[in-house]
Amino acid sequence: MSIAVPAPTRLGAFARLAKLDVWDYYLAVPLAWALCGPPAWGSTDVLVTLGLFLLGTVGVVAGAVAFDDVTGFRDGSDAANYGPDAPARRLARKPLLTGELTEREAIVFGWCATLFGTLVWTWTAAFAPFRPLWVLLLLAACLISAVQYSWGLKISYRGWQEVFLAGFGIGLVLAAVGLCTGEMSAFTLVQAILFGLGPLLFGVYSNTRDAVGDARVGRPTVAVLLSTRGNIAFIAALSVGEIALIVLSSGLGAAPWWFAPAMLPAMGLRVAQLHRGLGLGDVLGARLIGLHAHRTTVALLIVVNLFTPALGGWS
Known part of the structure; x- marks a missing residue:
């Protein structure tokens, strides 16, 4: 065509x-x-x-x-x-x-x-x-x-x-x-996982939009394989899991204690994305917020790494 x-x-x-x-x-x-x-x-x-x-x-x-x-x-x-x-x-x-x-x-x-x-x-x-x-x-x-x-x-x-x-x-x-x-330190691994979750958490919204076309050609994304309710639960679990990783890495010592407060803007965007996509049903709007959330996350992670030595490491 x-x-x-x-x-x-x-x-x-x-x-x-x-x-x-x-x-x-x-x-x-x-x-x-x-x-x-x-x-x-x-x-x-x-x-x-x-x-x-x-x-x-x-x-x-x-x-x-x-x-x-x-x-x-x-x-x-x-x-x-x-x-x-x-x-x-x-x-x-x-x-x-x-x-x-x-x-x-x-x-x-x-x-x-x-x-x-x-x-x-x-x-x-x-x-x-x-x-x-x-x-x-x-x-x-x-x-x-x-x-x-x-x-x-x-x-x-x-x-x-x-x-x-x-x-x-x-x-x-x-x-x-x-x-x-x-x-490869534990904190490096945490940040790498957060980075990887970024493309995934705007990709799943694209897959939700494209589910009918993907199903037609046999491309088994999660949005195709699961029911609408199951796909919503999957996306919600990924979003909550990302926030949990940030909070737990601070609490368990894999990251500085102030890591979670520093990442609050990124966590706020992720909540806004959930509300837009799953609450309001605006899948494309949620995908766009996901792009901003990923870029904000990376910017904040860079700032955290730059300031960690000046703040005396993880103390």
């Missing part, structure tokens, strides 16, 4: 295929920098390592979303979820659907982007101050799962979409920190 919309440039079409305007996973890099601590903040090796890591991540993500668009175009799920009545700005995010790019062009772009990301991540690991085995394995897992998300094994079509959305973000933060410090 092809729906004509104005196309500014072919370069712009490839940028939209790569979803370069959705940069939420890329925030793992500044968060990782903040997590490295004062000795590493001004280190040239650390800054170059993180710069290369970011460049490679852009390539890996661009390849993954390009393949996702090809699969969605082939099976008709994108045509169902981005129909002719969709606003032109939203529809333009699918250049295969609008006819701006051919399927072959998208596949070639996907493989080129993936190859670029793989080579740059390999270069990053070779240059990094540390390269423990667990980091290399984590990088390999992130790369393989991203490529196979909607291509090859199609893990998102086998019930693993939600696991990937969170796990990929967690893996990015831990791998970036590991390459720079060789370590």
Whole structure:
């Protein structure tokens, strides 16, 4: 199905295929920098390592979303979820659907982007101050799962979409920190999980909106597999779980005692998202709040990491 919309440039079409305007996973890099601590903040090796890591991540993500668009175009799920009545700005995010790019062009772009990301991540690991085995394995897992998300094994079509959305973000933060410090503290793990929950907690609202189209092509997201009530309970449990992680990590000593109060704005946005999506039934509005909640969470985590040394650590 092809729906004509104005196309500014072919370069712009490839940028939209790569979803370069959705940069939420890329925030793992500044968060990782903040997590490295004062000795590493001004280190040239650390800054170059993180710069290369970011460049490679852009390539890996661009390849993954390009393949996702090809699969969605082939099976008709994108045509169902981005129909002719969709606003032109939203529809333009699918250049295969609008006819701006051919399927072959998208596949070639996907493989080129993936190859670029793989080579740059390999270069990053070779240059990094540390390269423990667990980091290399984590990088390999992130790369393989991203490529196979909607291509090859199609893990998102086998019930693993939600696991990937969170796990990929967690893996990015831990791998970036590991390459720079060789370590993973409990507080680093807490922040990596909070980071990974961000994409998941706006992805589940998108899946709720797209449940009919996903069910039609056999993509078993939680929204497809569960009843409406069950899906609501799942989303609520994720939201409450995120807040509980923040509070308990402070109370049990995995984070500074003042961590939970510092994260109150992010927790407030998560409650507002629940109210908008589950209370008022505005799924797309809740998804937008989820984007703001994720970005606010990352900004607050960076501030927390920057201020922790000045406040005497966790005392």
